[in-house]
Amino acid sequence: MSECQVMLGVVDPDWSDKFNTLKSGSPDAFDWVQKEIEEAFRLNHIVVPVLLSGADRLRQDDLPAPLVRLASLQYLRFDYRNVRQDSIYMAEQLARVSPSIENRCVAKLRRSSGFRSFLLALGKGLGREQRAEALPTSHV
DSSP, X not given: OTTOSEEEEEEOTTGGGHHHHHHTXXXXXXXXXXXXXXXXXXXXXXXXXXXXXXXXXXXXXGSOGGGGGGGGSXXXXXXXXXXXXXXXXXXXXXXXXXXXXXXXXXXXXXHSOSHHHHHHHHHHHOOSSSOOOOOOSOOO
C-alpha cells in the first residue's frame, strides 16, 4: 500500500453487508480489505470506490467508523455489460488524477478488451515516482 498512488475499492452488491458481522466485534472480524483502505486513508492516497453491476452507492450507516469516509468519495461504475467502455472510461479518469498513468496505456486499452487488460494497462502506467493529485469533480 505504501507504493500505491490510487486504490480502487471494488464494491459488489453485498459488499457493505459483511460489515454487520465486523461491527458485532466477533473474533473473526479482522478484514484485510478494511485494513488496506484504512492504510490508504492514513497515507493520503486517492481511494476510488468502483461500484460493480447492481451495487448501490455506499451509505455511511452501513460502514464501520474507519470506512465512513468511503461514502462521500467520488466513485466509478463498472458494468459487466459495458466492460470495454467502462474500462476505458475508468482508465481515462485515473489518468487525469495520476499523471504517471500515461496516455499510451489508455490507447493500448482501447485496442484490447476486458477488465484484465484494463488492470494490466493501468499497472504498467503507474510509476512510483509521481504523486496523484485530486479526483475528477464528476462521477459516472
